[in-house]
Amino acid sequence: MGSVIVVGTGIAGLVAALEASRSHDVTLVTKWELAESNTKYAQGGIAAALFDDDSVESHIDDTLRAGAGLNSHRAVEVLCTEGPDRVRDLIRLGVAFDREHGELARGREAAHSRSRILHAGGDATGAAIEAALVLAVRESAARVIEYAFVTDLVVSDGRVVGVDVIAPAVGARRLEADSVILASGGAGQLYRHTTNPIVTTGDGAAAALRAGAVLSDVEFYQFHPTSLAVPGNFLISEAVRGEGAMILDADGRRFMTDWHPDGELAPRDVVARGIARQMAAQGGTPVLLDATALGAEFLAERFPGITRVCHEYGLEWGSEPIPVTPAAHYWMGGVRTDEWGRTSLPGLFAVGEVACTGVHGANRLASNSLLESLVFAWRSVGMLDQPWPDAAVLDDSMPPEPLDTPVDPTELFTRLELQQLMWDEAGLFRSGEQLQHAAEQLAHWIPDGSGTVTAQENANLLELSRVIVQAALAREESRGAHYRSDFPATRPQLARHLGWAQLQPARKVTVSC
Structure with a gap:
């Protein structure tokens, strides 16, 4: 039985650990507690072509358009083709996606041509996925080491053979394995305003860079258009705009149609820059997100988490617009991989936000990130015991x-x-x-x-x-x-x-x- 170290416990790390534990000796390492990751805070949902009026081809086209000509076409095909089956895997694992009249409920987000976004708990999709996967991993054979910070990858004869960690429970020590799967997330703490939790400091990407792995597309960092303009920059899901909310300037004028015919549902980079320009024009004050037409009752049911946070700040978003501002959200770049999660460094896989599969190109399509983590984590496990490709391929x-x-x-x-x-x-x-x-x-x-x-x-x-x-x-x-x-x-x-x-x-x- 081969041995594997998985670093990170978001959806990518948990799926990789769970799948690998069926055939390998798995050690799962996380620098915080098992359930803490970016996944936990994902609101909007997960995109997949699961419905009769949708198609894989349409999802592929939407993803390629959002990526501005820099996507890996093969990786996008893999994502959109295999995505529906992987989402069904989540359902079998107990993720209770929201339903309407017994059928899966779905929403629409910016740059999607169809309503294909599944959500759970209204705006608690990530938390629902994380909870189900944490339970499954705890019941699996995987060994879990919490509060363990990975300082570096261990490389021997050009191959990754382990990680160096420091942890209160074990001190400074070296963990050895036949393969390492990096699922350590992004680097949202690079920016002053970010929707990312405090743990997202790019540790896996930096360790891979030091070890000699290739990083790609690092200049592409996505800024979410609508975070609440309060300390902490709490994310206001794009699904709110998908339901019909509008963005207004300080005088109450809807202005995003000045920048794109799709208005509030234009690609994220367009909306974020449109808001930033308007904020500059009005002296730096936030713009307003107006969801009042949806009604307080609907907002409380569909977006309970956002409603709760608004109340904590004394905001009644069912009856008045709320202040929003862009914030750093998602890194399209990362450790370069092929469509199986293999990096340019033998023995090292990368999945999730730490990886650059080429799926997102220059701009991630909304709600494709959870799907990418799910699909490519699952695929990486299938390559654990296979020969490594020529580095030139990567x-x-x-x-x-x-x-x-x-x-x-x-x-x-x-x-x-x-x-x-x-x-x-x-x-x-x-x-x-x-x-x-x-x-x-x-x-x-x-x-x-x-x-x-x-x-x-x-x-x-x-x-x-x-x-x-x-x-x-x-x-x-x-x-x-x-x-x-x-x-x-x-x-x-x-x-x-x-x-x-x-x-x-x-x-x-x-x-x-």
Whole structure:
């Protein structure tokens, strides 16, 4: 029986651990408690072509349009074709998706041409999925180590053979295995305003980069258009707009139709930038999300979690519009994989938000993220005992061209300083001047050397910030979630991936395209 280490306990990690435990010795590692992950906070739902008036082909077309010409067509086909069966797996595991008249209920979100979004508990889809999977994993043969921070991947003779961790229960130790599946999530803590929980510090992606794995599409970070404009940036699901809510300026005027014929249901990057422009025009004050036409009773039933949080802040969204603002939400880039979750580093799989399968391209279609995690986690387990492909299959970019931003760390920094810099200079709107300023500042920063988990998280965020900023500098066009004010047009000749690899031992970053 082969051995596997799974890192992370969102939907991707839990599915991978559960499936692998049927045939392998599995150790599941998470830096917080088992049930804490980004999945837990997912509101909108999971997209799949499950209904008679929908089709896999339509889901594929919608995903490709949202991705702005940078999707992997093969990965999108896999996602949309296998997605319905994987969702049925969730139902068999006990996920109680909402129903109407005995049939699965469904909603519609931005850039979908059909109503195909399943939800559970109204706006608690992620929590329902997480709870069912946690229960299944606890009943499986998988070994679980909670509160264990993965500091690095262990590489021997060019193959990943384990992870180094620090944990209160076991101290600093090395866990060895035949394969490692990274399912460690994204890096939402890169930005000052984010819908992501505090644990999303990009640890898996940074560890993979240091180990020599290729990262791809890192310049594409999606900003959700509507987070509640209060501390914490609580997410206001896109499903609210799917039900008919409108976005208004400070004077009560609906303005998104100025930017796109689909208005509030335009692709997320378009809506987020439209809101940001309007906020700038009205002096930085939030715009308003008006769901009052839906009625307080409907909102409380369909979106109980959002209703509860609104009440906590003294907001009655059934009778008055609520203030919203964009916030960092989802990273399309990550550790580059094939359609089986295999990375450029033998023995290392990556699934979920830490991975870049190519499914999302330059802009993720709403509610495709849970589906991606589910589909590719399941597929990765099927390859655990198979020969590794040639690395060239996963890294087909041109030889690297080094960028002239030397890394010369001399100044301590705080996480808040880094987050503010990334928000100001590498956020919704970017320019060469802003990005160059960010690159120069990042080149001089160094985290404290205390060795604490927080210090190591900050080091990971710094490393990923440098990569994202330099990739954004290299992509001299606007595409999907990446918008350059000095290059506002999309340039077809740049419809290619930027592949990143860590140079050893100098710890510098290069780009190839």
